[in-house]
Amino acid sequence: MPQSSPPPSREGSSRALALLIGVQAVCAVFFLGDVVADLVDGGGMAALRLHLVIEAIASIALIVGIAVELRFLLEMLRREQVAARSLAVASGALADVMQGLFRAWGLTAAERDVAAFTMKGLSIAEIAGLRGAAEGTVKSQLAAIYRKAGVSGRSQLVSLLIEDLMDAPLLAREGAQPGNGLETSGASATMRAGNH
Amino acid sequence: MQREKSWDLFVRVFHWSVVLGFALNLAVLDDEGAWHERVGYAVLALALLRILWGFAGPAQARFSAFPPSLSAALAHLGDMARGIVRPHRSHNPLGALMVYNLLACMLALGATGWMMTTDMFWGVDWVEELHEFLANWAIFSVVLHVGGVIAESLIEKRNLVRPMVTGYKDATEKTKD
Numbered sequence: 001m002p003q004s005s006p007p008p009s010r011e012g013s014s015r016a017l018a019l020l021i022g023v024q025a026v027c028a029v030f031f032l033g034d035v036v037a038d039l040v041d042g043g044g045m046a047a048l049r050l051h052l053v054i055e056a057i058a059s060i061a062l063i064v065g066i067a068v069e070l071r072f073l074l075e076m077l078r079r080e081q082v083a084a085r086s087l088a089v090a091s092g093a094l095a096d097v098m099q100g101l102f103r104a105w106g107l108t109a110a111e112r113d114v115a116a117f118t119m120k121g122l123s124i125a126e127i128a129g130l131r132g133a134a135e136g137t138v139k140s141q142l143a144a145i146y147r148k149a150g151v152s153g154r155s156q157l158v159s160l161l162i163e164d165l166m167d168a169p170l171l172a173r174e175g176a177q178p179g180n181g182l183e184t185s186g187a188s189a190t191m192r193a194g195n196h
Numbered sequence: 197m198q199r200e201k202s203w204d205l206f207v208r209v210f211h212w213s214v215v216l217g218f219a220l221n222l223a224v225l226d227d228e229g230a231w232h233e234r235v236g237y238a239v240l241a242l243a244l245l246r247i248l249w250g251f252a253g254p255a256q257a258r259f260s261a262f263p264p265s266l267s268a269a270l271a272h273l274g275d276m277a278r279g280i281v282r283p284h285r286s287h288n289p290l291g292a293l294m295v296y297n298l299l300a301c302m303l304a305l306g307a308t309g310w311m312m313t314t315d316m317f318w319g320v321d322w323v324e325e326l327h328e329f330l331a332n333w334a335i336f337s338v339v340l341h342v343g344g345v346i347a348e349s350l351i352e353k354r355n356l357v358r359p360m361v362t363g364y365k366d367a368t369e370k371t372k373d
Contacts, residue, residue: 014270026333033332077274 014080017073024066031059097164105148114141119158202359207257210246211360214239214302218334233313240306243299261286262295269293281352288348294341301337305330 035056038048098119102112110131117127124142128135151157203211217239225232250259268289275282276290287295308327311317349356359365 015266018266018270025336029332029336030329033329037328073270074273074277077270078277081271081274081278 014073014076017069017076021066021069021073024062024069028059028062028066031055031062035059098161101149101161101164105145107145107148111141111145111148114138115145115157118142118145118154119161199364201363202256202365203363204254204257205363206249206253207246208360208363210242210249213242214298217242218338222331222335233309236306236309239302240310243302243306246299256286258286262289262292264292264296265289266293276347276351279351290344291348294337294344298334298337298341301330301334305334 035052038052038055098116099112102115107115113131114127117130122130124135124138127133128138131138146153146157149157149160151160217235221232221235221239225235249257255261262284269292272289286292305327308323308330311320311323312327317323345356354365
């Protein structure tokens, strides 16, 4: 199954947000340390007290801002993972539909490989190279595939797949349809996200 | 319950010595006293040893077992937000960032502290300010570190402090490499 990564722009924005939070945390620690030091040193002077109050309010506002950003970041990360999983479920569904079609047509193992490569858009020469077979062999396998599927060529073959996908529940609603065989691909997505 | 080896003796002694050193220098010892300096240098030496250990120590203690990665840390944060638990062979990616942060902080604290004793930087304002800021940053980091350990322990439903004391963790789940 091809590995798909979540859209880079989204990942980039969560990284940027994390960095921003880091920078603001540095600032917050600096300002808060300043407030505490001033309090310890000479909180008694009236002029300093007003200054301190303003500084403290600014620091607290900054900290509240960081907390809000942190919440936002967590929400973003959660959504990112859900999106990544839906994508994996979708590609899992695609593979399932493909295998289902191949079974229905009664393709041999070699023909299944060739059919999958064809659907992915590889040329006869490329498929022959990948499989280490003569082009003539691939051609006759393709002919068998088209005959078994009852189509005249590659574009019709792909159309069959798309047709099937259109009524298949490609993007299952979040947690809506248990037991349709898509959980396994969801689980593998969870495993995959853990690799780093 | 089966027991699996976790943090080695050096890492554990290092960890708790640093805890002690930080606590002494922050709360007990006089900021301008000779013992503040001595403890500071001791912590600096420990940090340098830990860095050596990060290249030459056992597998779990090596930096290669917990490379710094913001995206991995964010992925881990996402897992935490969703309550997903994945075993890690060393520090988790978020904890790894904290380790680097604290190590850098110790080095910088030691460096600025030493600078204050030299003729060139003695009484120079920005060095002192920086040293104080770094101390504050260390406090903040420690609070975050302790909070993270507690949060992670609650989510994973296992005591993460115990391995740092005994050197063993409960091997109820297989550690994935």
